[in-house]
Amino acid sequence: MGRVLPFASQDADPGVLLDVDDVTLQYKTESRLVTATYKVDFQVHRGDRFVLLGPSGCGKSSLLKAVAGFIKPVEGTIRLNGALIRGPGPDRMVVFQEFDQLLPWKTVQQNVVFPLRARGVPAREAEERARAYIAKVGLDRFRDSYPHTLSGGMKQRVAIARAMATEPEILLMDEPFAALDALTRRRMQEELLQLWDDVRFTVLFVTHSIEEAIIVGNRILVLSPHPGQVKAELNSHTFGHDKSEGFAALENRIHTMLFAEQQHPAPFRGAPSPRAPSVTRAARP
Numbered sequence: 215m216g217r218v219l220p221f222a223s224q225d226a227d228p229g230v231l232l233d234v235d236d237v238t239l240q241y242k243t244e245s246r247l248v249t250a251t252y253k254v255d256f257q258v259h260r261g262d263r264f265v266l267l268g269p270s271g272c273g274k275s276s277l278l279k280a281v282a283g284f285i286k287p288v289e290g291t292i293r294l295n296g297a298l299i300r301g302p303g304p305d306r307m308v309v310f311q312e313f314d315q316l317l318p319w320k321t322v323q324q325n326v327v328f329p330l331r332a333r334g335v336p337a338r339e340a341e342e343r344a345r346a347y348i349a350k351v352g353l354d355r356f357r358d359s360y361p362h363t364l365s366g367g368m369k370q371r372v373a374i375a376r377a378m379a380t381e382p383e384i385l386l387m388d389e390p391f392a393a394l395d396a397l398t399r400r401r402m403q404e405e406l407l408q409l410w411d412d413v414r415f416t417v418l419f420v421t422h423s424i425e426e427a428i429i430v431g432n433r434i435l436v437l438s439p440h441p442g443q444v445k446a447e448l449n450s451h452t453f454g455h456d457k458s459e460g461f462a463a464l465e466n467r468i469h470t471m472l473f474a475e476q477q478h479p480a481p482f483r484g485a486p487s488p489r490a491p492s493v494t495r496a497a498r499p
């Protein structure tokens with residue numbers, strides 16, 4: 215493999231990779247104009263695990279789609295490495311929540327090879343790179359399996375391997391673990407962190423789970439409810455599943471930030487739930 219540099223942050227470059235500047239996103243439907251985000255600003259540096267966190271409908275997925283180049287801001291700009299994003303490009307890869315993002319008629323290996331060949335990577339290199347990334351997500355034994363024979367978690371691992379194998383500048387993940395059971399989700403979060411330790415890629419990660427944001431992210435952008443506006447940007451680089459000192463404090467701080475002005479407090483406040491708070495659950499008392 216050997217060619218991880220374009221994807222990785224192996225230098226100490228503190229420069230901005232992704233610059234989202236004053237971005238307003240809108241959708242026009244037949245009956246109305248929906249403002250998804252309003253004047254959102256943030257900057258992602260190389261090697262960041264940057265999380266967009268906020269309640270359902272605050273425009274997290276819309277921001278990710280705009281960075282992917284699928285939708286255009288009505289106001290503001292998005293730049294990657296200084297260049298204006300005008301559409302989708304090979305420098306960005308998206309991992310979605312849905313398990314059906316793989317090609318069902320192709321094996322795991324073929325699924326990972328496919329986008330590499332489409333980008334002009336020579337056959338042998340594509341095969342080798344696919345093998346290496348499939349190994350990184352622990353699926354060597356399933357290289358010749360078809361997607362319908364894999365569990366949800368395994369399919370997401372393939373989707374991650376496929377995206378990583380293209381070695382994009384930034385990996386865009388839209389609630390990639392949200393449809394998994396709690397234990398698998400936790401394992402996937404750990405594996406993502408291990409992968410990051412290994413490859414040091416840059417990721418923009420969308421979630422509505424406060425716990426997931428703190429575990430996965432080194433920086434968290436907290437967005438207000440619809441239309442999404444920036445509430446705060448926080449550092450979270452010292453936490454993992456061990457929930458070391460300060461985890462609960464940060465969790466509470468974010469929770470308060472998101473729901474302090476709500477008239478009805480979330481049901482688990484004052485009576486902590488054994489499950490981690492999620493923005494969606496909290497937003498629907």
Ligand SMILES: Nc1ncnc2c1ncn2[C@@H]1O[C@H](COP(=O)(O)OP(=O)(O)OP(=O)(O)O)[C@@H](O)[C@H]1O
Nearest residue numbers: 241243248250269270271272273274275276277422
């Ligand atoms: N294609 C669309 N047409 C019209 N409105 C849309 C479209 N996609 C999203 N919206 C609206 O834009 C707003 C933001 O949606 P978006 O999916 O980005 O939010 P989100 O924070 O990702 O929500 P969730 O966590 O529920 O996925 C919502 O009000 C949504 O209804």
